[in-house]
Amino acid sequence: MTNLVEIYMDLLITVNLPGKVFFLKMKYRLLFVAVLAFLIGCGFIAPRIDAVSQDESKTIPEWSIMWGDGPGTVEELIKGSSSLNWLNVSDRKFFPEKPKNISTAWAKAQLPTILPDHYGVFINEIFAKHLWVYLEDQLIQEVNYNYAYDVHRILIPLSSEDAGKNIYLKMETSKDRLGVHSDIKMDQYTKLMQIFVVSDLANIILGCAFLFIAGIMLICSIFLKKIQLASWISLSIMILTIGIIIATFSPFMFTNFERYGVIFIALFDISLAIFLPALSFFFEKVFENDKLTLMRRFRKFQMIYSVFSILCMIINLASDYRFAKVYFLISVTVLGYIILIQLVLLIGYSAIFAKRGNKDAIIFSSGFALMALMGIIDLVWYYSSSQTYQVFLWKWGIVGFIISLIVILGRRFAAYQDLMLNYSKELEFYNQQLQLSEKMEMISSLAASVAHEVRNPLQVTRGFLQLVAKSATDKNKEYMGIAIEELDRASNIITDFLTFAKPQLDEITELNIYKELKQIEGIILPLATLHGGGVSLNIPQELYIQGNSSKLKQAFINIIKNSIEAFRDEGQIHIWAYEESDQVFIHIKDNGEGIEPSKIAKLGEPYFSTKTKGTGLGLMVTFRIIEVMKGSIVFKSQKNIGTEVIIRFPTLNTHASK
Incomplete structure (x- = not known):
């Protein structure tokens, strides 16, 4: 801090101090306003994108699903369709749950008898590892995820000749969820294509925004002091991992870049494993307190568990997903409970600090409480829906939390500039005092060494002038009086010097x-x-x-x-x-x-x-x-x-x- 102040003062010597400080404060405030506006802009764009994806389109009001393998081929399925055990789905809010020990299912939906040209069918959410899409007996799409991911999104182009035909979906999985879990929408193909493309664009925008901010912060960390690096780097890592998590969580990445799915899943798991202990560490740095013993112990446990989770991921990948169920238990089920415990601890501690009246703590607690609340709702909903619910509220909770951190950081920059201004004023004051002290010391030494020697000749001269004045003419007496007055004035000045030198x-x-x-x-x-x-x-x-x-x-x-x-x-x-x-x-x-x-x-x-x-x-x-x-x-x-x-x-x- 001392070195930084010295450098800052050297800079201010050549410039106008108030104007420079005002410029620096305005520069940092404009920077944070720009970043804040960027994130808020992402928040406003995302609802518009979601509004496009949620636009009212025609839906197939009723479709059917059949659990189990059924006939071996789609031709056999079509021939014996009337005798098979199809379950009708007509309620758009409730989709049938997969029976236990079932890994295959068929779904069937009949197109309207009148169908315009350039139409299409869009299904937003299908749970399966391996998916076949048929239009009658013609295979039009096949997707097979050879990694731990099972969410599909399909868009099928149609023409007027396809009116009255059936769409068949064959779904296989090795996971616990299976089936169609969204409406089957129909509309103009170009409109559905727009929905298909932008439905997850909000995730990509938010993820890239966080990655950009984290990159800038990591570059800026080069210029920071060692004492500031811990909290700054931990915050940068948090934002970086959040960006990766949001971007790789989106089905858009797997739908359009299927071959890189393994990389996306690995990045997601690693980022989540790093983010959780980084969040706890950042919390410790923001609120350094002896009462955080439990938090520190939990953070050390998180670090150990994160390393263990990453090792399990590597083993699962190296064994071609032989331990997929075990890894799912470690990286999803158990980790979910760990996250719940972490959120409870952080909410409790932040509430305690906020109660003490610290403004930064109140801002942090508000932002974090929003994120924690969204996360808890998502997790509770996820586990209560047999792990079929697609969590999404946590993204907006994180946006609110990051905005609160940016506000705190902006406040600290402003406070830091005020502190620097006070330091500069104090240094200027001490510099003036030092110069004054040097002058006083010099005058004191001069007065002590010279005053006595000067006073004696002055007194002798004054005495002789008084003697001469007695026998002088009136005009000379006047001159002698003026000379004696000036000698007295000089004597008083010397007396002042002596008083200053040693009162x-x-x-x-x-x-x-x-x-x-x-x-x-x-x-x-x-x-x-x-x-x-x-x-x-x-x-x-x-x-x-x-x-x-x-x-x-x-x-x-x-x-x-x-x-x-x-x-x-x-x-x-x-x-x-x-x-x-x-x-x-x-x-x-x-x-x-x-x-x-x-x-x-x-x-x-x-x-x-x-x-x-x-x-x-x-x-x-x-x-x-x-x-x-x-x-x-x-x-x-x-x-x-x-x-x-x-x-x-x-x-x-x-x-x-x-």
């Missing part, structure tokens, strides 16, 4: 602020009256500090004199004090000319003064006295309104304890 606080006593300021009021009031103004005090009588009375008076007189010299018409100085948090605060406020903000930071520097003939040594000595007495001084001023000086000292008890 004489040898006599430290208990000081009553009320009494000290009352005495100062008596000293300074005639000067204020001479300048047409006044001084008012509002000081409690029981405020005590430790210090040197004469030096305290010197410091306050210097400040009040500056206020008097800044008087305009009806000038007024208000002085009040109070105790707060073991500190005594003294305010001196005038309604004079005021000081420009750019000059306030230079007050107390040697040879800097807002007065025409000022040397700046008075305030320099004042700052030094207050510093030696463990106090601090702050100036607040507005041009043509006035100046307020706030001086703070430790109370007597606090100071004594130190």
Whole structure:
């Protein structure tokens, strides 16, 4: 962090700091708005695509299914169709469940007796490993998945000559689900082709969007510090695996790229095995807390189980799916329960952190709760429907969750820029203090070494001038008086130098602020009256500090004199004090000319003064006295309104304890 701040400060030296910071903050905010708009745009596009796929088309109101092998060929099936045990399906909401120990089924649907040209039949969801599609006795399509996938989608072109014919589907599987689980739609072939193509396009768009974002984040990780890499990389891996899961989950990939199905399934399983522990790890990094012990142990178990699951997948692939049922139990059934446990843990922990009022935790919890809720609904629905339900709600839950993470990341970038701005201001302040300290040290050394040597010749010269003035003419006496005044002025400057170099606080006593300021009021009031103004005090009588009375008076007189010299018409100085948090605060406020903000930071520097003939040594000595007495001084001023000086000292008890 220190190195980053140094680099950032080096950059800001050559540019306008406020403008640069504003530009950087706007750049990051625009970046996150663009990414957010991109994902939200995907969310708006997807319903439109789904609306196309759900468009009302004509359906075959009744079709039939027969469980078992039936006749050996489709010709025999057609000849003996009337004597076979066909089950009629007329309810579009309820499809017949597969009986146990059945691996083959036939489905039959009769086309209308009047059929326009350029028509087609579309079936969105057929569960089978091996599928044959016949139009009467003519085989028009055959698909055989030699891997662990069993969802088919078919589109059959028709002509007017096909009116009244039967469509036969032969389905075989080695899995638990089998049959037709969607309406048999009929419409213009071009319209059905559009539905066929875009029905899963939402998955592809979302998947590619996540892959793109993950790629950009991984590239950006090159420029991050080591301490930031863990959470950043885990989030990148989460988004990357989510993109792969969404894209490879879509039947579109298997329907159009059948030969790469093994790769798609392997990528899906590996991504899911990596995503789950990455999610737990990211959660730990976002909310680092000692109470996450259970979460950490569960995440370690997840990592071990993920490695075990990937090894089982490799063994299943190498053995040509000989252990498909065992692998299904490991990668689907058992993993589903593990996901449920993980969701319960994350929801519980996120609710606890959100209850504490952390805004990032509330945003994270809201997004994650949406994802978890969608996931739980999908899993419950999946297992309650004998594993025939096609989960889809989880995709939109993930979109909501990723958007919440982007919002958190945007907030952190904005907060980080504010932090950098504060660091830059602090560094600028400390740099000014360092320069001032170096100047003061130089002046202190110079004053200590030279002041005594200069004062002695001045005093001797002053004495001889007084002697000579006694016997001089009137005109020469006038010149001698001017010379003596200038020598006295030089002596006062040297006295200020000595005071700055080593304030004489040898006599430290208990000081009553009320009494000290009352005495100062008596000293300074005639000067204020001479300048047409006044001084008012509002000081409690029981405020005590430790210090040197004469030096305290010197410091306050210097400040009040500056206020008097800044008087305009009806000038007024208000002085009040109070105790707060073991500190005594003294305010001196005038309604004079005021000081420009750019000059306030230079007050107390040697040879800097807002007065025409000022040397700046008075305030320099004042700052030094207050510093030696463990106090601090702050100036607040507005041009043509006035100046307020706030001086703070430790109370007597606090100071004594130190």
